[in-house]
Every structure is written in C-alpha cells, then in structure tokens.
Amino acid sequence: MEKFLLAFLVGGAICVLGQILLDVFRLTPAHMTVTLVVAGAILGGLGLYEPLIEFAGAGASVPICSFGNSLVNGALSEAERHGIIGVLTGIFEITSAGISSAIIFGFLASLIFKPKG
Amino acid sequence: MLQGQQSWIFANRPVLLATAVAGGPFEARSAIAADFDILHDDIWLGQSSFEKAEKKLLEEACQTSIQKAGLQKEDIQFFFSGDLMNQIISSSFAARTLGIPYFGLFGACSSSMEGLALAAFVVNAGGARYALTACSSHNGSVNKQYRYPTEYGAQLPPTAQWTVTGAGAAVVAAQGVGPRVIGATIGRVIDLGVTDPFNMGAAMAPAAVDTIIAHFRDFNLDASHYDLIATGDLGKVGHAIAADLLRRQGIVIPENIFTDCGVLIYQGQQQVMSGGSGCACSAVVTYGHFFNRMLKGELKRVLIVATGALLSPLSYQQNESIPCVAHAVALEWEGV
Numbered sequence: 001m002e003k004f005l006l007a008f009l010v011g012g013a014i015c016v017l018g019q020i021l022l023d024v025f026r027l028t029p030a031h032m033t034v035t036l037v038v039a040g041a042i043l044g045g046l047g048l049y050e051p052l053i054e055f056a057g058a059g060a061s062v063p064i065c066s067f068g069n070s071l072v073n074g075a076l077s078e079a080e081r082h083g084i085i086g087v088l089t090g091i092f093e094i095t096s097a098g099i100s101s102a103i104i105f106g107f108l109a110s111l112i113f114k115p116k117g
Numbered sequence: 118m119l120q121g122q123q124s125w126i127f128a129n130r131p132v133l134l135a136t137a138v139a140g141g142p143f144e145a146r147s148a149i150a151a152d153f154d155i156l157h158d159d160i161w162l163g164q165s166s167f168e169k170a171e172k173k174l175l176e177e178a179c180q181t182s183i184q185k186a187g188l189q190k191e192d193i194q195f196f197f198s199g200d201l202m203n204q205i206i207s208s209s210f211a212a213r214t215l216g217i218p219y220f221g222l223f224g225a226c227s228s229s230m231e232g233l234a235l236a237a238f239v240v241n242a243g244g245a246r247y248a249l250t251a252c253s254s255h256n257g258s259v260n261k262q263y264r265y266p267t268e269y270g271a272q273l274p275p276t277a278q279w280t281v282t283g284a285g286a287a288v289v290a291a292q293g294v295g296p297r298v299i300g301a302t303i304g305r306v307i308d309l310g311v312t313d314p315f316n317m318g319a320a321m322a323p324a325a326v327d328t329i330i331a332h333f334r335d336f337n338l339d340a341s342h343y344d345l346i347a348t349g350d351l352g353k354v355g356h357a358i359a360a361d362l363l364r365r366q367g368i369v370i371p372e373n374i375f376t377d378c379g380v381l382i383y384q385g386q387q388q389v390m391s392g393g394s395g396c397a398c399s400a401v402v403t404y405g406h407f408f409n410r411m412l413k414g415e416l417k418r419v420l421i422v423a424t425g426a427l428l429s430p431l432s433y434q435q436n437e438s439i440p441c442v443a444h445a446v447a448l449e450w451e452g453v
Binding site for chain 1: 160161257265266267268269271272274313
C-alpha cells in the first residue's frame with residue numbers, strides 16, 4: 001500500500017510541476033514536455049533519477065522525465081563499452097522500444113481512426 | 118467617400134441584398150443555430166480533409182446567398198473573400214469554383230468586415246452592380262495550423278477561444294431591399310506587445326477600441342447612435358478589456374448595446390473557454406443572427422467591429438508579439 005502511495009505522490013508532484021510550467025511560466029505543452037525530459041536527463045546523469053525510481057516506482061518511471069533518464073543511461077553505458085562513439089550509438093539503446101512502438105502504434109491508430117476535429 | 122481620417126461614407130447606401138451562413142455540428146447546438154441556412158452534422162462534410170471541408174462551407178454559403186438574392190453567379194461582378202489558412206486557400210479555391218472575378222483578402226478574423234467595406238465601396242462607387250463578400254473558418258483546420266491538432270490533447274487556458282466552423286456570405290447590391298451599408302472605418306494595426314496566442318482577446322481588444330474611437334470621431338457620433346455595437350471575436354476576456362479601455366477614454370457603451378460575436382454565439386453547456394473566434398465568428402453572427410434581427414425590425418442601426426490577430430505560427434515561434442487590426446462597418450435597416 002505504501003508503494004502505491006509513494007508512486008501517487010511522486011508521480012503527482014511531477015505532474016504538478018508540469019502544470020506550473022504551463023500555467024505560471026506560460027510554457028507551451030511541447031516546451032513543458034521537453035523541459036521535463038531535460039530535467040530527467042540531468043538528474044539521470046548525476047545519478048539521482050535511479051534512486052528516485054527505486055523510491056517511487058511507477059511514480060517516477062512513467063512520467064516523461066524518465067525518458068530523459070533512459071536516454072542518458074543508454075549513452076553512458078554504451079560509452080563505457082565503446083568509448084566516445086558509444087555516447088551517440090547508446091542514446092536510443094534503452095529507449096528504442098518506446099520510440100519504435102510510438103511510431104508503429106501511432107501509424108496503426110491513424111489507419112483505423114479519424115480525428116474528430 | 119472619405120469621411121474624417123480613416124472612414125468612408127457611402128452616399129448611395131449599398132444594400133445587403135441577401136446573406137447566407139453555413140456551420141458545422143458544434144454550431145448546430147449554438148445559441149444562434151436557428152439563424153443558419155445550412156448546418157452539417159459531419160465536421161468533415163464528407164471531405165477527405167478539414168481544409169476541403171472549410172472550402173465546401175464557403176462555397177455553400179456563397180452559392181446560397183447568390184440564390185437567395187435571386188441572382189446567378191454570372192450577375193456578380195466581384196468576389197471579396199478571406200480566411201485563416203496559409204495563402205488563403207479556402208477563399209481562392211472557392212473562387213475557382215465560383216468563377217467570379219476575385220479579390221483575396223487577409224485580415225485574419227477582421228476579413229469579414231474588410232470584405233464588406235471593400236464590396237460596399239466598389240458598389241457605392243459604381244464599380245459593380247453586385248459584389249459578393251464572404252469568409253470562412255474551420256475548427257479542425259485552424260487548430261492544426263495555428264495551435265495543436267486536437268488529437269494531441271494539449272490543455273487550453275481559460276483565455277483560449279473556440280474557432281467557429283462555418284462560413285458567411287453576403288451579396289452587396291447597388292439597389293434592392295435590405296439593410297443598407299452606411300459607412301466603414303478601416304483600422305490601424307495595433308500591437309501592445311501581447312505574445313500569448315491563447316489570449317487573442319486581450320491582444321485584439323486595443324485594436325477594436327482604436328477603431329471604435331476613430332469611427333465615432335470620423336462620423337462625429339457617439340454610442341447612442343447605434344442599437345448594437347458588436348466586436349468580432351474578443352470573447353469574454355477581450356470584451357471586458359475593451360469595455361475597460363473605452364471607459365478609460367471616457368466612452369461608456371451600455372451593456373445592452375455593446376456586445377461581442379464570440380460571446381453571443383455559443384451557449385450554456387458548450388465548453389468554449391472565453392468564447393468563439395475565427396473568421397466565421399463575426400461573419401455567421403452578422404450575416405445570420407444580426408441580419409435576421411434587422412429584417413425583423415429588432416435592430417435598426419448596427420456597428421460591426423470585426424477584429425483580427427495578424428500573427429502567423431512562425432512569427433509566434435520567433436517570439437514576435439501579436440499585431441491586431443479591427444475594421445468597422447455601419448449597417449442600417451430602414452424598413453421595407
């Protein structure tokens with residue numbers, strides 16, 4: 001039960017942050033999303049995001065900042081194995097499943113559904 | 118002919134011979150649904166894109182207004198039309214269908230009155246026996262171009278507005294029975310530095326106020342001359358700002374006279390944030406609702422101040438502020 005509560009609180013806090021970026025700082029939805037991705041990447045690079053996931057579970061792994069963390073983690077682990085070129089090849093290492101499925105399912109949805117306006 | 122600094126008075130009083138308005142499914146539930154000539158229950162109008170649907174709305178409004186005037190399209194000398202699409206494709210493609218010599222206008226949502234002012238000027242000067250003026254907008258096509266595609270699901274702030282899916286057209290004639298076009302005031306482009314494209318009402322309000330003040334000055338009138346003064350699409354937020362700005366200039370227009378097409382068009386359960394917007398907003402309310410009220414004798418003297426935000430998606434991305442313009446046209450119904 002405690003797990004659920006922590007996930008709810010941490011995930012909710014990240015969403016509140018996003019809402020504040022929209023409402024107070026007047027960011028566009030795209031800018032807000034990118035800001036959260038970059039924040040996740042920085043925290044990941046500093047080694048702070050993984051502990052947050054351990055602490056809050058899905059509360060930290062589901063929001064978009066987790067994507068930034070995964071980008072950096074992939075780049076860092078590939079860099080360890082293959083040197084500097086690994087930074088480039090590793091960026092989409094972990095996230096490729098997410099990106100590919102977004103493209104494929106987006107495409108499939110567009111075949112079946114029509115925008116309602 | 119020139120009146121004051123930036124206005125025309127039409128000595129021959131061209132006639133608004135016939136009008137027609139078309140709308141989509143959301144407009145079919147609006148407060149002025151009964152004033153539409155054509156309503157569609159499909160936002161696509163059976164077309165393969167929103168842009169094609171918008172062009173079809175415009176064509177329908179134009180063809181119906183010509184029909185209601187008892188004319189053929191060959192009788193119309195000139196067609197003045199504008200819309201919000203890049204390169205005003207809705208207007209130009211409708212002009213291709215109609216085959217009437219064409220002036221394409223871009224005044225964003227002020228295009229309705231820009232078109233009516235120019236059509237009336239040409240008819241008044243003997244440049245045409247009949248001129249057609251129209252404009253259109255479509256919620257789907259406008260959201261796609263200016264904001265986010267609806268299916269992206271972006272949140273909208275309470276200052277945002279709902280683009281009207283519709284088109285309005287009017288036949289202006291040298292002679293006939295109908296409300297008369299008395300005069301027009303052409304607005305300056307005003308930019309007070311608002312950069313938020315989700316608060317168009319606040320951006321456009323100063324332009325509306327500038328044109329209203331210029332109109333009163335040029336014609337030496339005050340608000341009591343009119344039964345109704347309606348701005349185009351300021352919405353609730355912009356309308357309140359406009360009323361406030363006018364008050365600071367010492368002009369108080371009673372609430373039963375001063376209104377806004379974007380506030381009037383939708384009702385109760387329809388979630389449109391601050392109100393309606395888009396080229397079609399002032400066009401359908403004026404050529405539908407106000408026109409009918411004039412014919413019924415409920416309104417005698419009306420001033421329509423159509424407001425337009427002259428931004429592009431690119432100018433906004435490059436952090437430019439939003440220049441705005443408003444054009445006013447005075448109509449008068451003298452009875453049959």
